Amino acid sequence: MDWVINLVLIALLIATAVSAILARDLLAAVIIFSCYSMIMALMWQRLQAPDLAFTEAAVGAGVTTVFFVITIFKTRRKEER
Amino acid sequence: MGAYSHFPIFIIAIPMVMAVLMPAIGYKNEKYCPKAVVVALLSSTTLTGLLFFRVKPEGYLSYHMSSWEPPFGIEIRIDFLSLFILATICAISLLVAIFSQKYILKELEANKIPSFYCLFLLLTASMLGFVATGDIFNMFVFMEILALSSYALVAIAGNREAVRAAFKYLLMGAPSSIMVLLAITLLYSVTGTLNMADLSAKIADSGYREVLFASIVIFLIGFGVKAALFPLHMWLPDAHSIAPSPISAMLSGLVVEVGAYAILRILFSVFTTSSPTLSGTSEVLGIISAAGVLFGGILAITQKDFKMMIAYSTISHIGYILLGISVMNDKALTGSVFHIFDHGMAKACFFLCAGAFIYKKGYRRIEDLKGAARQMPWTSFAFSLAALSVIGIPPTAGFISKWYLIWGCIAGGYYLYAVIFLVGSVLAAVYCLRIIYYIFFLAPDEEKWSRKVDEAPLRILIPVWTLSLSTFVFGVISFLIIPSLQQAATFLIIR
Amino acid sequence: MKKFFSLLFIAALAILLLYVVSNMPGMGEEDVPTRQNVIPRYLENAEEETGTENVITGVILNYRGYDTMGEVTVIFTGLAAVIAIIGRERRGKNYAYTDLSEIASSVIVRIAIIFLAPLILLFSFYTILHGDVSPGGGFQGGAIIGASLIIFTTIFGLWESTSRIPQKLRFPLEGAALLSFFSVGAIGIIGGGNFLTYTLPRLTTSLQPAVRTWLTLLVEIGIGVGGAMVFISILFALLREEGGVVGY
């Protein structure tokens, strides 16, 4: 059973990473990236590194997302072609 | 004993403490900042100088962090080569700090000065920590501080070009940091240790040849970006020419060299020369850096911007250093380490001279420097003295290092590399003499340069002259240093 | 052309890494090199040697404390870089700031935040102080403090927060992490050990565990407070804006 969950998490991780790169709307990219961090935190938890999972959830999904959103607010939302 | 044994950590910690205190020091009045910086760097320099009495060329000084013995805790390991580079870093950054005291007011607004000095000290402290450490992950940590502070210092002027150049630097630098981390992970996964001395022992009898090979390739790519190895140099010209001149001096004179030093450590301290994994990579490194020597030299000749020219010349000289490392014998290694020292001084002197011209007149293009010697003879003479060292004319320090590099190449049987060194010197002669010709022998535009002597202030001239004189002096007294260096290099290679 | 080369580079790197992964020691097996050298000592002796039940904290703060000092410096450098490039926030009529909260007037949100923020803060303090026993510690707790202050700022606005945590207070607190490391290091040197030694050789044996616990706690609190202040200062600097409010 374990490997199924791992496989699903890895697939989701790659999917979010790719879609965060491909997203033209930067706000969407940031939100997807925050999802990526959350999945990463889950993976750390599964690898028995709760300290790291904790940090990833707080910093990756929480604080940096806010910083990114503010930066997008102050610049442009759409990527230039 | 007593306090003596704690010197290694003091050298690193003093600039760091001062960096943390910098916003508070500069809160009331920014004028105190440069003085505090000079005090911190002066004490670091003194302590480093005192360490020369303790470290023998065949030995090393080991300081165990938190009192844990090495593979378990972190070790600071200073051998003669790293001590030599530590002293170079301390001395040059001290001189640059003195230089920037007056100069930086010209390029930055007053409210940015505390953060400038804070980042400056962090840059210096991280380089010191990077060179001194004997633990490979600790090296990565200090490299991150180094990288972050140098990105910020390139962008500190805050205008469009500066931010652009810094962003380019960041885009190249961040992946390279990740690569270094990846390589460290690979090494850790097959050895289970992070201490360099322990690593080299474990690598020697490790069965995981493929992983070791991959890790060394990734290390070379990662540190290659930091050292501006030829095909990975794209960030360098912009970043080094657009940053404020003292920072250009630091980046070109020290930061890039520290990247080269990291490659040296990886090749000689972690993977020992006898290691079979190294055989192919050092040849590739040699070819790439030989290409870098020629490429940097040729592009430096074609530049119109003064600082841009110096930046391309840096690429060429990094090629020298890495070529000497890739030859892998004691002569060439001595030449490389000594070249780190004298190129650091000469390049810092170049950028500080460029800074002095900018301080006085604001000219950056080579054409605008026509006849500058009439107005600023002292700066111009300092520049030409340093240029002699960059070209490698005896008896300057540049000659000594090139002599050893070429000797090492011939001793190792790499005759082509020796020819490339000579071609590189010819190229250096062309781009340096062109500037000297412009400065001294062309008639100045009347509205640009006055015929009366009107020099930069003493605080700018003193560091410039100290640097250019020491390239000369250390060339003359090199017989005092070179034997110890060569002993240390032999020790590093044989081990 | 550029695209082609970068793709080529990435493909080469990917092939190299895949090749390496197939040759790497297996994950979680008994006889892998990572389990043979330093790890057994950490797992067996950490609790006794460092006085922390949580081995991770023992490794991070004690065995490899110098690395953590470096990490803390990285965070501090990040703040210094942000301040150097965009500057600190300033109060005054001419300085506007980016207001993230058009919903700020909503009573429901305010009440909810007033209810939640103290609880989040409480949790973060628990995380920091309990770091040597359970997962968590200075970094994590600091990030959570930062997050709660960020929530507060988004709802109540920049000036409300800056009046609670003025610049003068933040100057020393931003460096708190590094300063706590340095002070513990200095205590270690004075106490007869090396830099960052927690078990001071000069003390009598009976006193050592207590002093060690207090020093560990000092570093944890320093990291927590320092990290939180760095986050909040970066937030304030980002929100600051000279001239009008720019929305998208």
Place this chain on the structure above:
Amino acid sequence: MMARDIIAGILCAVGTFFFILGTTGLLRLPDVFSRLHPSTKCDTLGGCSVLIGLMVHSGFSFDTLKLLLIVAFLLVSSATCGHAIGRSAFVKGIPIWKKGLEREE
């Protein structure tokens, strides 16, 4: 023992069902407001059911208290988030879907 597992299983299944409903609604419904409707409510309900199921499963221990706290936080924060998103969408003047209008993508 068995009864507890069965109850927990049923609660978890119910919770997952609501999650699926909420996600389907999020994907299928036409505009911001109607999408908020399933996503917040179903997520709250689904999350609470799963957590209560876990509470039943774990029996009476320290973990139960933690789960209870999570339920409380979920109730507060999820509702507030829904309110905040809806309100800001309304303040911004995002158009409300009416019959005959195209679905916004």
